[in-house]
Amino acid sequence: xxxxxxxxxxxxxxxxxxxxxxxxxxxxxxxxxxxxxxxxxxxxxxxxxxxxxxxxxxxxxxxxxxxxxxxxxxxxxxxxxxxxxxxxxxxxxxxxxxxxxxxxxxxxxxxxxxxxxxxxxxxxxxxxxxxxxxxxxxxxxxxxxxxxxxxxxxxxxxxxxxxxxxxxxxxxxxxxxxxxxxxxxxxxxxxxxxxxxxxxxxxxxxxxxxxxxxxxxxxxxxxxxxxxxxxxxxxxxxxxxxxxxxxxxxxxxxxxxxxxxxxxxxxxxxxxxxxxxxxxxxxxxxxxxxxxxxxxxxxxxxxxxxxxxxxxxxxxxxxxxxxxxxxxxxxxxxxxxxxxxxxxxxxxxxxxxxxxxxxxxxxxxxxxxxxxxxxxxxxxxxxxxxxxxxxxxxxxxxxxxxxx
Amino acid sequence: xxxxxxxxxxxxxxxxxxxxxxxxxxxxxxxxxxxxxxxxxxxxxxxxxxxxxxxxxxxxxxxxxxxxxxxxxxxxxxxxxxxxxxxxxxxxxxxxxxxxxxxxxxxxxxxxxxxxxxxxxxxxxxxxxxxxxxxxxxxxxxxxxxxxxxxxxxxxxxxxxxxxxxxxxxxxxxxxxxxxxxxxxxxxxxxxxxxxxxxxxxxxxxxxxxxxxxxxxxxxxxx
Numbered sequence: 001x002x003x004x005x006x007x008x009x010x011x012x013x014x015x016x017x018x019x020x021x022x023x024x025x026x027x028x029x030x031x032x033x034x035x036x037x038x039x040x041x042x043x044x045x046x047x048x049x050x051x052x053x054x055x056x057x058x059x060x061x062x063x064x065x066x067x068x069x070x071x072x073x074x075x076x077x078x079x080x081x082x083x084x085x086x087x088x089x090x091x092x093x094x095x096x097x098x099x100x101x102x103x104x105x106x107x108x109x110x111x112x113x114x115x116x117x118x119x120x121x122x123x124x125x126x127x128x129x130x131x132x133x134x135x136x137x138x139x140x141x142x143x144x145x146x147x148x149x150x151x152x153x154x155x156x157x158x159x160x161x162x163x164x165x166x167x168x169x170x171x172x173x174x175x176x177x178x179x180x181x182x183x184x185x186x187x188x189x190x191x192x193x194x195x196x197x198x199x200x201x202x203x204x205x206x207x208x209x210x211x212x213x214x215x216x217x218x219x220x221x222x223x224x225x226x227x228x229x230x231x232x233x234x235x236x237x238x239x240x241x242x243x244x245x246x247x248x249x250x251x252x253x254x255x256x257x258x259x260x261x262x263x264x265x266x267x268x269x270x271x272x273x274x275x276x277x278x279x280x281x282x283x284x285x286x287x288x289x290x291x292x293x294x295x296x297x298x299x300x301x302x303x304x305x306x307x308x309x310x311x312x313x314x315x316x317x318x319x320x321x322x323x324x325x326x327x328x329x330x331x332x333x334x335x336x337x338x339x340x341x342x343x344x345x346x347x348x349x350x351x352x353x354x355x356x357x358x359x360x361x362x363x364x365x366x367x368x369x370x371x372x373x374x375x376x377x378x379x380x381x382x383x384x385x386x387x388x389x390x391x392x393x394x395x396x397x398x399x400x401x402x403x404x
Numbered sequence: 405x406x407x408x409x410x411x412x413x414x415x416x417x418x419x420x421x422x423x424x425x426x427x428x429x430x431x432x433x434x435x436x437x438x439x440x441x442x443x444x445x446x447x448x449x450x451x452x453x454x455x456x457x458x459x460x461x462x463x464x465x466x467x468x469x470x471x472x473x474x475x476x477x478x479x480x481x482x483x484x485x486x487x488x489x490x491x492x493x494x495x496x497x498x499x500x501x502x503x504x505x506x507x508x509x510x511x512x513x514x515x516x517x518x519x520x521x522x523x524x525x526x527x528x529x530x531x532x533x534x535x536x537x538x539x540x541x542x543x544x545x546x547x548x549x550x551x552x553x554x555x556x557x558x559x560x561x562x563x564x565x566x567x568x569x570x571x572x573x574x575x576x577x578x579x580x581x582x583x584x585x586x587x588x589x590x591x592x593x594x595x596x597x598x599x600x601x602x603x604x605x606x607x608x609x610x611x612x613x614x615x616x617x618x619x620x621x622x623x624x625x626x627x
């Protein structure tokens with residue numbers, strides 16, 4: 001795993017020095033991260049990188065995972081969908097299941113952090129163990145239009161935290177606690193984003209039987225209805241009427257997402273008739289994801305809802321032209337017609353893909369602008385800085401904090 | 405070549421790091437925007453008039469303040485957008501004064517164009533008020549003369565330059581930017597201090613600002 005100093009050639013030594021300054025102000029503070037899955041999905045991915053890096057900066061960062069059975073994760077998946085605004089049948093039994101598992105976790109999880117950093121709704125009830133330490137709830141979900149029943153249920157917990165963190169301004173609402181905007185990030189030196197030699201890229205294409213004889217359109221995402229893989233296939237089919245191209249839908253599933261396999265099977269069934277559609281199950285193979293993104297001519301992220309949409313940042317970091325839905329945190333990453341193209345429908349996505357495949361110079365320019373935007377705003381070093389400022393804000397309520 | 409003067413007090417470079425605090429306040433119409441501008445904390449006004457400086461360090465299509473961008477791009481009120489974007493921030497020595505100027509511009513426009521009140525932004529295009537929380541930290545960089553000062557300017561972060569030029573004056577209520585203050589009071593070079601104070605930093609990218617200040621100082625050393 002890369003050391004902090006290795007980022008200097010990307011962001012410059014002075015910014016690394018700033019991180020060290022902040023680290024000194026928080027030296028030896030115990031930051032206890034808690035979420036619901038050690039692998040799969042954006043949260044685990046970020047924590048995998050963030051925890052050791054915070055440690056390198058002098059903080060005592062830890063990561064614990066709550067326990068939960070199939071029933072619990074079925075309910076939290078329903079919560080997740082409902083918070084994203086999808087219609088979900090929620091019964092009292094669902095809330096009871098959530099509370100039963102939460103009570104077990106409250107009993108079993110050892111809380112030892114000076115700052116307890118809770119990620120997403122699954123472990124939210126642990127706040128009942130709050131003592132004299134500081135607690136933060138980090139919401140990675142698009143809650144701009146949540147199911148009010150679920151949101152109301154969670155509010156009873158949220159208001160007991162010291163601060164909440166959201167990924168986009170539209171997710172915020174009036175709360176009696178402080179709330180901060182912190183976008184997630186990508187790690188430019190991770191296997192998923194580092195530079196790859198052409199032979200690695202070619203080897204991955206060969207492994208999956210993909211030839212570079214026609215343009216490649218790719219969406220990398222978990223197999224999840226909210227990522228709209230069916231919509232991506234429809235958009236691709238519209239493009240294919242005019243441009244001979246191929247489609248890669250690649251991604252994995254997470255252990256806290258019981259619906260993943262079902263969606264994967266449906267998508268595979270739909271793609272059966274077209275040999276140019278490649279449906280790839282890529283469980284935690286970051287080099288392969290990286291290679292497929294780099295081999296692509298256009299990257300798509302046609303989500304219906306997004307917490308943030310880190311795959312957009314990954315694609316832009318590789319200077320790829322991106323067509324993505326204007327949802328969640330995606331408009332923060334793409335300025336329409338400047339660093340990518342935003343869409344609102346299957347037809348819109350298809351039109352934009354055609355436009356990019358037909359105008360490679362325009363596509364190249366969008367990709368270059370996108371990379372610059374990601375470099376300035378969405379790399380893990382900025383994220384580390386924001387988290388350390390967030391920790392400091394717990395002890396300093398002012399708008400201007402002088403630490404001189 | 406001018407003889408280098410040793411400063412009475414060295415210049416201690418600080419850096420300013422910023423965190424965005426959400427308020428949950430949002431506007432859908434120009435009327436709502438106006439009434440919220442009147443009541444939000446100074447930290448919100450500061451955020452929406454200065455955010456662009458740090459977030460878009462390269463050439464960007466965004467106009468340099470969020471109010472102007474929203475009014476033009478979302479509500480289609482280009483004339484008001486132009487009036488807001490051209491507010492000369494350098495003229496104002498406090499956020500309160502800057503806020504009053506913004507309020508005055510919107511009220512005057514609404515009085516001439518009452519129909520502008522009827523335009524609504526779509527839900528996903530609402531204006532979200534955000535507060536800027538600043539953390540000011542000392543760096544290890546200290547300069548005793550102009551040569552050292554220029555040398556450090558070449559390597560410190562743009563956040564540090566940003567702090568000493570913009571934030572010290574507007575948010576901490578100092579009469580001038582920190583660089584001009586030190587050059588005049590510790591080096592006694594009033595003319596150079598004036599040169600740095602006079603140019604409008606709001607019309608440049610921060611890297612351009614860095615290069616311009618270094619150029620002025622190096623020319624002064626070579627005089």
